Structure formats: structure tokens, C-alpha cells
Amino acid sequence: MNSFPINSIRKDFPILKSKINNHDLVYFDNAATTQKPQSVIDSISNYYEKYNSNIHRGVHSLAEKATNEFEKTRTKIKKFINAKSNTEIVFTRGTTEGINLISSSLGKYKFSEGDEIIISEMEHHSNIVPWQMIAKEKNLKLNMINVTDEGKIDLNDFKNIISSKTKLVSLVHISNTLGTVNPIKEIVEICNTNNIISVIDGAQASAHSVIDVQNINCDFYVLSAHKMYGPTGVGVVYGKEKLLEEMPPYMGGGEMIKEVKFSGTSYNDLPYKFEAGTPNIGDVIGFKEAINYIENLGKDQIIQYEDKLRDYAQKELNSIDGFRIIGNSENKIGIFSFTIENFHYYDLGLLLDAKGIAVRTGHHCTQPLMDKYNLDGTARVSLALYNTEEEVDFFVDSVKNLLNR
Amino acid sequence: MNSFPINSIRKDFPILKSKINNHDLVYFDNAATTQKPQSVIDSISNYYEKYNSNIHRGVHSLAEKATNEFEKTRTKIKKFINAKSNTEIVFTRGTTEGINLISSSLGKYKFSEGDEIIISEMEHHSNIVPWQMIAKEKNLKLNMINVTDEGKIDLNDFKNIISSKTKLVSLVHISNTLGTVNPIKEIVEICNTNNIISVIDGAQASAHSVIDVQNINCDFYVLSAHKMYGPTGVGVVYGKEKLLEEMPPYMGGGEMIKEVKFSGTSYNDLPYKFEAGTPNIGDVIGFKEAINYIENLGKDQIIQYEDKLRDYAQKELNSIDGFRIIGNSENKIGIFSFTIENFHYYDLGLLLDAKGIAVRTGHHCTQPLMDKYNLDGTARVSLALYNTEEEVDFFVDSVKNLLNR
Amino acid sequence: MKEMSIQKEIIDDFKVLDGDLEMTLNYLMELGEKLDVFNEKDKKEENIVKGCQSKVWLTYKKSEDKLFFSGDSNTAITKGLLSLLIRIFSGKSCKEILDTKLFFIGDIGLNRFIGTQRSNGLESMENKFRIIALSNK
């Protein structure tokens, strides 16, 4: 861990200097959204101050510069997740829009009455509701894979509920509530053998594990920039070119067309077919700097640091009386959902905030999972590359003090 | 015009100091996207540097602050367009997503085979393709109102194509190609008398005319922040509460639900029902400053200045040999699409760019309108509040020089 | 203006805490703990006030033309807030309740519980008092 330049990293994130209720900010709400390094913030300002323009169709210099910078992000993300081609990278607002794009577009031609879709009990609402909506519209059956008490996908259950009618499996790569890293490669392989479309929700994974979509071999991989040190309002759908080609567009409008006639319209090439209207140019450009930031530190170094911090936190947290962690897979990242006996998470959240510690409380948009564990909510600590053991210590001490009140 | 502080205004927009190909930037591509004042840019940086957080469900101080600032934009825009309530203001990525939201959600329950939808020949592709898509899906008939040679909606034609099957009319408030200000109040009144849903595409109007949705009395009004000095990636759908209430959600996911059960899901209250997933928080917050900027200058003062500049430009442009303006309504804003005899718009665009002048060239995402006028494209000058008569002069001189080459 | 004076009392009580959020929350929780024990039987659906992350139950008795409230919450801080509302509204007539405007909350440094945040139930709690008052008018 010596080589990980945590002190200079912390200086890269201006918000970490903040005082919250007269305390230093301890930001442990990274699964909700991560903080942004100065380079990301500056690249957005720089865009607006120096070369803001609408893109793609302009011949003037600003349009040319903005278009090039915008498309550079596409190339960057293509390499970052190891897609085959830029045509497989579609920009969206975030993971939620990405999943809706997929469900809605596939819904228009791939599914027919009685077909089955499989998700899991640990999915985020954004990977549940779009499938419920399309299932209702098209009379499909939606199945949920059981999650074990430890917080892992029950692979046997998965194999059991696959049927000849299963058309699609959509699964979270890393659970935002449990921290569990799912065996998606194994699951996708089963999908591919059975001719089932696979969608991976990578919202939590993209910043905290190595993503190689060709290696995973999934049909779709979806992520949000704001969870990987990038700005809000940008996400990506990776899709295999063959599927994207045959899919109808999600939205209609400017930019996604080749030719519009009153009598009918022909659609643009990939990926533009799926990018109707003026995109979020400024933030797409900012997103590139977020990936640069991760790459400059090195994904492997980051993961190594985060793993060590996770282990430290796990040990320290368990020293708190009445502390129960929900989600104890041996393969997990630094996300700790927990309850403390006789201490409601809402009170805990507010009391910690008074000490400058930001944790999330509630159902974390995973109500079916909460129901499964008979909880109505938890408090959640989620770590990122700028967090430290000292912050974990301060958190643990603070909670212990609250318990001794 | 004396009282309009044009010099200090120009200083508010940092990009206007740019040199493009060794010339001062003359930015005449405002209909594509407007430039942003420093206050907008700074408010976005400030968000990321000081209080970036995911919103709505967090109890910690950052989440509280971010939520409040986010919701303040909603209140601001509500007042800006005179909606009745914040529940009528839905945030989107832009006008294109807004129209898709409406067409897709209404499409799920309002339209049945044979129903008719009316748009006009002067619509932007973003107000054509979504309707073509839903028309194809649901077997609806799509009609286009004729546009006159001057570039005005043919009101008689409109009245003629309305039938008992007409369910919806979607019209542009101000044409991005012609500059024409359409008589939307009159048109909406006809819609309301005939029980027809009205959608107004306000992408071009929101920065250049006064918007009062209660006075217009339309069912929907749609706009983009980036065309009104705000950031890219944010737009608004205004919808009458009664309609929004009964409409099914567009996207499913986090934030738009009340309760998610495996057996079924209940949706959140307005406007959240239509805002699935993490929104573009930073830019929504930046958008507020754009409206502040407009309000501080005063919409009336802006319009007065822009009208005078439009008149000046019109006169000067017409002094160019072989210059033909497409769109000569007596009620128009400072948007001039034009052709010059024996001078292709593409050459013109590039040659002007060499002098630092940014104009747009092509079909401006209005191909049916181009077809109507038998053009394959035009060059377009579109003005905004920071443009000046001196810039118009430089443009006119430059074009004359090019013609005398 | 009796209702004004209760709120002023509350503001005075909190003044010693000097806006320190931690102490304020602690004091709130203490106030909540002092609430009369709530009858478990009254924890039924119709008495629930739903916030996003906490539950509140509220019942009342009418005596002469005055309403007397009792309540409970599953979270200590919300229970503290509730106790303040009960202190303000209990023992008043329906008209008095409806006429009472709440202003104390900002003055005790708890602005965070009002406004656009939907994750707290202060507004819903206040509304519940008013609805009860309305339905008893």
C-alpha cells in the first residue's frame, strides 16, 4: 500500500477539504455517487469556456473541436472496457436509462407472450422495474434468482429456473447493497450456451474492478460515469454490434437519423442510431478525464488499495457491539450494509452526519432484497479510492461513542 | 438599446474572448446551442467542489444540500414558464428526450389504430421521428400541416386536416430553421375546443420569447437548457398535472418508485414518476443560474435588444448580392437561413470559419422543410443576446469579400 | 397567542445548545424518550404517518373542544420532533390548531427537516395534526 499516493490523491478531490457540521468530511457514500477529481471538474469548465458547441453536424472550428473531444471519450471508454469497436459504445444519462434502452428496444421485437426474463433478488430497482414494465406490456414472465443468506447468487437456483422460454438474463455485476461480486463470467457462459441474451449492470463494478466485456462475453454491459469519479448525467451501454444493429432505436430525433422523409425515415449508423438529440456534451467530455484519472493511478493499484481498506474496515466494523453486516460473500468490495441492534439506521445516519460522516440509509433501491432479509433498511458504508483507514477508525469510534451515550 | 449592457454581457461569456483561426470568434450558431455565462459554469464547478452528492434519499448534509439546490431549479423553472406547480416540471436530457417521453407514454394508453396525429412541415426531426415511430407501432396516421412560401404555418390547412380522429397536435413554437414564431395560442385554442392534446416544442423559444404555459394553455411544453445559456444534458417537460398523473412512466428504475415488490411496483408521486435513475444533478443545478442570468437582464430587455439586432441583420444581409433568406414571416426571431447564388453553403461555412465566424450549414434537422423548398441545405445565422451589430457588419463584409474573390 | 409562546419556549430551550447539531439531535432524542408510553394497540395502519425512512403513529382524544395527542415513532429523532409537535398542538381546539403556524424549526437549527427533502416526515406529521383538527371541526 506504500506506493499508493493516498495523500496526493486526497488533494485531487476538492470536496474532501470540506467541513461538515464543523468536522472534516468523511465521505462513505460512494456507492450512491463518487466525488470528482479537480481534473474532471476543470475539463467541464474548460469545455464551456473554450469550445462549447453542438456536435457532429457543424463545420466550424468549435463544432469540430467539441465533436473530436466528445468522440475521444467514446474511444477511451471502448478501450477501458475492451469493446471491439466504438460502434458498440452508446452514451446515455446513466445505468437506468441504459437498461431502459435495452429493455424497451428488445421489447419491440425480441420478446413474445410467455417468454421468460431472469433477474435476481439482489437487483437495484433500475434493473427490476424496466423488466417489470416490459413483462407487463408483453405478457412475459419475470423470474428472480434466489440470493443466499450470505448474499450470493444461488447458482443452482439459476440453473433451475432457466427454461427453453428464457430469453434474457439481467444481473448486477457487483451489488450496491451487499458488495457481492457476482460470478458473471460463469453466468454469461451459461446464457451463451442456452442462447439467452445477457445484460450486466456494471454501475458498481466499473470503478472497483477490471471490466473486459470481450472476456465476460456478455451481450450488454451498462454503467454510470458518476459512480466512477465522472460527472452526473452520463452513462454507457456497451452492446455487441450484431445485436445493436438489429435493434430498433429507443428514441427518435435529431442525430439518430440518416434521412427523414414524411413518408418514412432511415436511421443512422451505430452508435448514433441510439443517441437522439443533443447529448450531454460537456459531461461526456468530462467523463474522459475520470477514466484518465483511474488509468493514471492504475486500476490494479486502486483495487489493491481498496481491497486492503475493505479488509481493514471489515475487521474494525465487526468490533462494534451488536453490529451485523448484511452481505458476507468472500468475494466482495468495500460496501458494508449493516444494522446495529436497537439503533435505527435513520437515527444513525443523522447522528453520524453531525460528526461529518456521510453514510447512506434506507433500502438502497433494493427493496426485494430488504424483504428477503426481513429488513426495512440498513445503513451503508461504501468506500472509494480516496478513503483511508483513519476515516474508518473515526467512523468506528463515532459509532461506539453513540452506542455508549 | 442604450440601456442594454452589451459590453459587460460579453464579458460574462468567457468563450467570446476566443480567437478562432486568428480572428475574434463571431458566434452565430446559437440555434444549435448557446454559450454559457461564467456564473453557470462556476455553479457547476461549485457543485462538484463543494456539495456533490446523490439526491433525494440521503440524510447526510451533502445530500440535503444537493437535493435542495436541485429542487430550487425546479421551482425556478416553474416560475419562469408560469406553471401551476412543481409537480408539472419533469427534468429530461433535452427537448428530444422530452418529446419521446410524451409520445411513448401517451402511446401506451391514449392512441388506438386509426387515430391521427398532426405535426407541421417545419418541425425539427426531434418532433417528427418520435411521432413516426409511435404511428408505425400503433398504426396511427401522421399528418403534416403545410408551411407557406413565406415560412408560416398554413392555418387553413391546419383546420382542414383536423378530424374527429385527431388525438394530438405537436408543433414548434419557434422554427429553428426559419425563425418563424408560430401562433401557438390560437392553435392550442383550436386543440382545446376539439379535445386534442397539444404539445409545444419550445427548444428555440425559451430563450428568445416570454413563455407562459398557463396563458398558452397547452398540455405540454418542452425545452432544452443548452439553448438558453444553460448546460448540455438538461431539459424540461412541462405537462398539465392531470395528464401527467394518468400517464404511465417512461423509464423504470430508482427514484421513480414508491414501492418495489417482486409481485409489482407502485410508482412515485409527480414529478418523480418520470425521473428514473440518478438525474443530471450538476447540470440541473447549473441550469438555475442560466435562468437567473436571463431574469437579471430581464426577458423584456433581452427581447427588445434581440429584435433590434434582428432588424439590423435583416437589412444588412439583404444588401448581399444573390442573398436569399428562407423564412420571411413578419413574426420571427433572429434566425436567418439563407442561400447565396452559386455559392454552396458548405464552402461558405468553411470559408467563414476561416474568419472566425461560426454559422451552421446543412438541413438543420428539418429535412421535410428543405424538401418543401427544394433545397438540400442552407447556411444559418442565429443570434443571441451577446451578439452585436459590429459582428453582423463583419459577417456581411466577409461574405461580400468572398463573393468578390 | 398561546401557540406562539410554546414555540418561543421551545426556541429558548434549544438556545443553550448554540446550534450544535450533535447536541441538538441528542436533546431531541431525550425529549422523545420522555413522551408518554404509546399504546401498542394503536400502532395500526390508520394511525400511521409515513415518512421515507421512519414511521410515526399518531392518535388523539377529544375532551370538551380540545384535542390531546399521543404518538410514537420507530426512530428516536423523529420521535423527538413528534414530541415537539405534540407539545405545541396538544390541548388546543381544532380552530387553534389550524391557525397555528409553525416557525420554531428553523430557529432551533433543524432547517434540514423542512423543505424539499422527502426523506423526513416533518411535513407529513404536521399535516396529520391538521387533518385530525379539520375532521374534528
Added chain:
Amino acid sequence: MKEMSIQKEIIDDFKVLDGDLEMTLNYLMELGEKLDVFNEKDKKEENIVKGCQSKVWLTYKKSEDKLFFSGDSNTAITKGLLSLLIRIFSGKSCKEILDTKLFFIGDIGLNRFIGTQRSNGLESMENKFRIIALSNK
């Protein structure tokens, strides 16, 4: 390496303009004007190369094993670009055409015509030459 030397010639020709965009565009247009007159009859669908904002027509004749191109465009600047490509590719064998790598464009200050911008047709033009060469191999 004859094809290299043509591109080097072009680069030299443009050098006097010192990267001034306006003069470069003007010179390009002049070059376009010098192209041999294109046969109007050849302006048919199969000879079109579509850019976003301009149209290009390209035909060729084969003599011995060499290809000779002629072309036209509805825009003056694109026609200028086209004339450069014709200068580079005309009179070469199919193999030579396929082996020729274009590098001059950045060196004459016209980087804007390459890359991700879809509003220009340089790439499509270049491809058309190569497709013709391929189909004649």
C-alpha cells in the same frame, strides 16, 4: 516510392501558405477549378460518394494496368480535396493505389478533414478510390 513524392510535392506546394486556413481553402478551391471538366452524363447514382453536406462523383478509365480518375463535386472545397486525391491516385496501378497511404492532409493544415467528424467526405472519397482499385485488381 512515386506516390510518396506526389504527396511531398503537395505538401511543398502548400508550404508557402504557412498554415493560413483562409489561404489554404482558397488555394484548394483554385485547384478544384483546374480539374478537367466532368461529363454531366456521369453524374449518376453509382458514381456518387456521399458526404454529409457535399456530393462527389468519381469515375475512372483503365489504360494498360493503370487507372485514370476524373471527378467532380457540388462544393468547391471538396472539389479541391478531390483534385488532390486524383493527383495522387491517377495513373497508378490498382496495387499501387491500395499500397498508397495518405499522410499529406495533416501536413497541409487540413486535419479537420480527417478523423471523427462525419460532416466531411474525405474518408469516403479515399475509400471510393480504394474500392475501385480493389474491384479492378
